[in-house]
Amino acid sequence: MSRPLSIAVAPYDRTLPLMAGLVPIAGVAPTYVTAPLEEIFARAFDEQAFDVTELSFSNYLYLTATTGCPYVGLPVFPSRAFRHSAVYIRTDRGIRGPRDLAGRLIGVREFSMTAALVARGVLEDDFGLRAAEVRWRYGPADSEDSKPIIRVRPNGVELEPLTGADNLSDALAEGALDALIAYKPPKAFLKGAPNIRRLFVDYPAIEADYARRTGIFPIMHLIGVRREIAEREPALCRHICDAFDTARRYAMARTQETQAPFTSLPWAPAEMARVSGILGGDFWRYGVQANRAAIEALCRYSFEQGIAPRKLTPEELFVPGALDWESTA
Incomplete structure (x- = not known):
């Protein structure tokens, strides 16, 4: 049975x-x-x-x-x-490469979500940017998203609620954030908001290179x-x-x-x-x-x-x- x-x-x-x-x-x-x-x-x-x-x-x-x-x-x-493609930046903040994210305000729906974990891991392994060097802000991804459940308060990392906007997409569009790690493209990016692009523009080639070097999918x-x-x-x-x-x-x-x-x-x-x-x-x-x-x-x-x-x-x-x-x- x-x-x-x-x-x-x-x-x-x-x-x-x-x-x-x-x-x-x-x-x-x-x-x-x-x-x-x-x-x-x-x-x-x-x-x-x-x-x-x-x-x-x-x-x-x-x-x-x-x-x-x-x-x-x-x-x-x-x-x-692969999550190189998950990092979005404002182009009017002098961010030319991953190391320029140090000291910046970066949004994330949940600090502990796996997409962000992997993106931060890549930024540290390949570019030397540690999570503790960034000022993290959490909140809903967009106006239709639910309030995230915060399970983790990371040790030695600045993590605070988003202020200055209702959600991460609007915060990036309005300049309240310098960058954003998102598991799907933020609405501001999809709508063509000015001064927003991916950190790694040619992400398919960069992710393929990462896979070949590390053997990791x-x-x-x-x-x-x-x-x-x-x-x-x-x-x-x-x-x-x-x-x-x-x-x-x-x-x-x-x-x-x-x-x-x-x-x-x-x-x-x-x-x-x-x-x-x-x-x-x-x-x-x-x-x-x-x-x-x-x-x-x-x-x-x-x-x-x-x-x-x-x-x-x-x-x-x-x-x-x-x-x-x-x-x-």
């Missing part, structure tokens, strides 16, 4: 095969839940609302290192993104399972990993189809080939060992930026029985 399981996850190409019933989970009768990611994260961390859920990697690190997280990780990473989110379920049913954890991996491989394979294209992009197979040439043929692979460099970077960033009080290891973050689990090529 199949056991019921509630699973909260965003509808990506690599998760939709699960949600559509094309890929089963052995021994499970799943109920899939989707909502804005901020809502999923809040309900998971604060209410333990789901049996299995997508989680912010950065906030998971913080909770694991401090008060404890009600979820334990599975080495399944449904969201990944940054992880944003992971899948977590409630601790009591993981402890009681270790075999279930591997079944969940297997199913998410089967869905991922389904999406990756179909993206390369030409007869009846799987995606709405007319040159998707060519783009897949180009990206594979940069990142490797199985660039979205799950598992701890295949992603150790990216996981260790997140652990280090969290500690260096004053979020986690100690540097965690990958072995502390995942279900013990899944530490040796790996994606199928």
